[in-house]
Amino acid sequence: MKKTVKPQETAFDQVQKFYQFMNSNKLEVIEFSKDSTYIKLVRKHNNAVHQIPVFAPSAHAPAAHAPAAGHAPKAQPAAVSGETIKTPMSGIFFRAPSPSSPPYVREGDTVKEGQVICVIEAMKVFNEIKAEFTCVIEKVLQENGKPVEPNADLFLVKK
Numbered sequence: 001m002k003k004t005v006k007p008q009e010t011a012f013d014q015v016q017k018f019y020q021f022m023n024s025n026k027l028e029v030i031e032f033s034k035d036s037t038y039i040k041l042v043r044k045h046n047n048a049v050h051q052i053p054v055f056a057p058s059a060h061a062p063a064a065h066a067p068a069a070g071h072a073p074k075a076q077p078a079a080v081s082g083e084t085i086k087t088p089m090s091g092i093f094f095r096a097p098s099p100s101s102p103p104y105v106r107e108g109d110t111v112k113e114g115q116v117i118c119v120i121e122a123m124k125v126f127n128e129i130k131a132e133f134t135c136v137i138e139k140v141l142q143e144n145g146k147p148v149e150p151n152a153d154l155f156l157v158k159k
Helices: 011-024 047-051 068-079
Strands: 029-034 037-042 083-086 091-094 116-122 125-130 135-140 153-158
Touching (some): 011 029, 116 153
Antiparallel strands (some): 091 116, 135 153
16 A cells, blocks of 8 residues: 655745735734744734824914915815715824725715724724715715814715
C-alpha cells in the first residue's frame, strides 16, 4: 500500500490563507499560534484621518478671514434650498466607518428612518448619525474628514 504524501504547506501559504480570510471577513487584526508558528496580521489604516484635531465652536471663530479661495464651496451648502439633514454636534464628518470601507450612503440612495448615514468623531468617540425619516440622498454637502459645526447641513434630501 502506497501512501500519498501531501506537500508541506509553507509559512507563506499560511499567511496568504489568513490574509484572504481577514479580507473576506473584513477583520482588522488576526492572530494564529500553533507549535512554533505564530502569525499576526494587522490592517494598516491611514492614521492621518485619526490625527485631525476636533474643532469646538467658539464665540470668536474666524469665519470672515479664513482662506476664502480654498473654502468657497463651503459657503455654498448654507445657500442650499430644500430639505436637509443636519449634524447635531461639532466634530469631524466621516462618510464611512473606516477609510477602507464604502460610504454609508451615496447620492441617489434611498435611506430608511433609523439607518446610519454617517459618523461624527468628537473627542475620539464616533457618533453614528441616523436618518430621522425615510428619504433619498440628493447631494452630500460636507467633505469627508473635515470639521463640521453643530446644525451644519450634511445631506440634501428628498422626502
